[in-house]
Amino acid sequence: MSLTKEQFITEFKDIALKLYAAPLDDLSTQQLYQALALLTRSYIGQPWAETKKRYDQEETKQVFYFSIEFLPGRLLQSNLLNLGILSEVEAGLNELGLRPQKIFDAEADPGLGNGGLGRLASAFMDAMASVGMAGNGNGIRYQYGLFKQAFVNGYQVELPDDWMRNGFAWETRKENRAVTVKFGGWVELRPSRSGNLRVIYHNTDDVLAVPYDVAMVGYHNQVVNNLRLWSAEAPINAGTDFTLEQKERINQITQILYPDDSDASGKQLRLRQEYFFTSAGIQSIVRHYRRTHNSMAGFADRVAIHINDTHPAMAIPELMRVLMDDEHVSWDEAWRITLKVMSYTNHTLLSEALEVWPIDMFSGMVPRIYQIIQEIDRRFRLVFVPQFGQAMIDRIAPLGNGQVRMAYLASIGSHAINGVAPIHSELLKKDVLPDLYQIFPERFNNKTNGITPRRWIQIGDRPLSHLLDKKIGTTWRKNPLALRQLHDFADDTRFLDDLNAAKAENKRALAKYIDQVVHVKVDPDAIFDVQIKRLHAYKRQLLHVLGILDAYLAIKRGEKRPKRLHIFGAKAAP
Known part of the structure; x- marks a missing residue:
């Protein structure tokens, strides 16, 4: 975009006055940051809207990157750089007698990730926008990040990372795009007049997933993609009141990044987090597609979903659920679509560290998803036991040893599987997933970790x-x-x-x-x-x-x- 130093000074003074009814000299560093961030957001708004409109009009195939972590870092400087106005803004701030770096440092680091997994996800978001690829993120809007670390008398102390204390200037709440995620209860399969099975839910524990969208600005190209983060809220149902305890249980889903899962309640919370953002994302994608399409026949030509490690692996049975239960697609067609849409990045080289869930816990929390995984498991065994033998298929089927095995589910339900470095990808073939490589060699490939x-x-x-x-x-x-x-x-x-x-x-x-x-x-x-x-x-x-x-x-x-x-x-x- 084009912006002169003089234009910026005028607009910055104007927005600061409107926000705080005070001259710049009277504002704190945090207030100066908020004013500058909101001004920068105003520059992003038009290209963001135009990018979304163009994708819809041209029916561009869109990538949806599912990750339980995103680690975008502070966005103000990055957004100014990508808009092409960082030099003009810094020159204007200097002329006003302000220190640009001090204002930039006032921004809190979004507590949406922990390490390499989240940084990789954010690097891809930056890269996709900068090369003009229609790429969207799908994750969780954590209220608190990992934790703040301090040392008192030589001992480590963990403090809550309240990164949203002063608000998050870059997010836009989209309550009109909220969806309902169902947990627990029990599922009845009742034959319908058309011959299909109608799914009826009983006594479910419903949670409202409300999206908050964050602009992902491309480098000097007017492309602005979308990172959608989901927040858990109590549903607004006529005649239904929630106790404070019930609301707190719902709020917990998006409260803390990586809750302590050393006990059963912690594990259950982690599983709720995984299904929550995965289900919300899948429902949102299908809903958006259906706004402009009468059938699901072309879905796989317009949508690609990538699973960043196994945390979002329930995207596979969840897409099957939505296709069959809501869109009335047959199993075979739903599986064809799902396989074409899904791809998977494996981050784990230790076989014993691959994510698994006890069947009792899993089936109680997401009974319909468990039913679908049971059928995926049954059909997988039916096809491949005669070819490769019972012992090998027992090792790699989605269900085994009383567990739901997420890496095997992700591999069986994706058309592409990659590691994050050449040596990693080779070790996947030889040590981590060798049996699956024997069955699906064409699916395995390498994508080296990128940086921005x-x-x-x-x-x-x-x-x-x-x-x-x-x-x-x-x-x-x-x-x-x-x-x-x-x-x-x-x-x-x-x-x-x-x-x-x-x-x-x-x-x-x-x-x-x-x-x-x-x-x-x-x-x-x-x-x-x-x-x-x-x-x-x-x-x-x-x-x-x-x-x-x-x-x-x-x-x-x-x-x-x-x-x-x-x-x-x-x-x-x-």
Whole structure:
């Protein structure tokens, strides 16, 4: 979009005055952030509406990315960059005597994810919008994130991550798109006059799923896609009143990211979360499709649904449920559509860590979904036991050992299965899902984890960005493959000196930050050996610690080692 510094100053002053009835000088940093975020949202509104309209008019095939986590990070700077107005906004704020970075830092980090799973989901959202792909996210609007971590007298303390305390400027509530998700009760299958089975629900525990939409802004292309996050609320039924206890039980579904599942009630809550956002998403997609189509025959030509790990694997039986029970499609046709629509990313390399649920718990919570999985299991066995033998099919059928096995369900019900790196994808074939690979070799492929260079280089590393512009031009900002031109300068002493200078500038900034936050002075000339991810006993931090011990012992033996600073950034389970 086009925006001058002068236009921005005028519009920023105007919206701040309308919001707070006070001049800029009287506003807090949080108020300045809210004003700037709402102004930025006003710039996003028109391309967002136009993108949705174009997709519908052109009947564009749309991707729906289902993930229990999204980790988008702070959105203000990213949105300004992608709109193409970050420089003008920063110049305007500076002219007003305000510090842009201080305002950007006032934004809370959305507590919608935990680590790599959620960051991958958000990287895909950014990438799909930036390449002009019609890509939508589907997840949970958690009230509280993972947890805030503090240290008191040397001990870790967990505090609630109330990231929505000041509201979330980027969301739009769409109560007119709410759907009902049914839990529990029992299901009656009654023959209808047409010969089909009519599904009748009794004594269900209904929850209203209300969507909140967040704009996903493409880079300099006027494309704005949608991330839909679902919030659980009590249904508004005439003549039905909910007690505070009932409302609290409903609110719990979208209250906390990763509730403690060390006991049965925690496991049940986690299962409710998984079915809640999966069912809401599937119902929403089918409803939107049916607004402009008289039958489901072309559904798979217009819709692709991707399952990010097994948490949304119930999307497979849920789509079958909606197709058969609500749209009156036959089993065979529903399965054909489902298989063509669904694809699955596996994130787990340990077979013992693959997600499973006790049948008793699962069938009690989602009885109709369990019925459909039973039929998927029966038909799978009927087809493949004669070809591959009872023992092999017993190992990989959706139901076995008293459990519902989500990775096997996801693999059987998807037309594509991928890992997140070449070695990972090969290990899926050889170690994690070898029997399924033997049956469906054509389904297995690789999709290497992506990143968003717009955020991590252009915003996160400005010294490097300016150096790249100077050396190879600005094309890399839109097309990362242009970075391959840097191979030509691998032996260019002057360029390498400039690159080291940019790195040194960043290290000095980090050293200053460490001093401010944890009051430790570090040497910016040391090698910075950094690991930032969740802290678990089995993760690679353990190898890092062994490396530190090795270096320590070597130094005690009198060996010379380069000066090295080890930095760990992580949250750890209590």
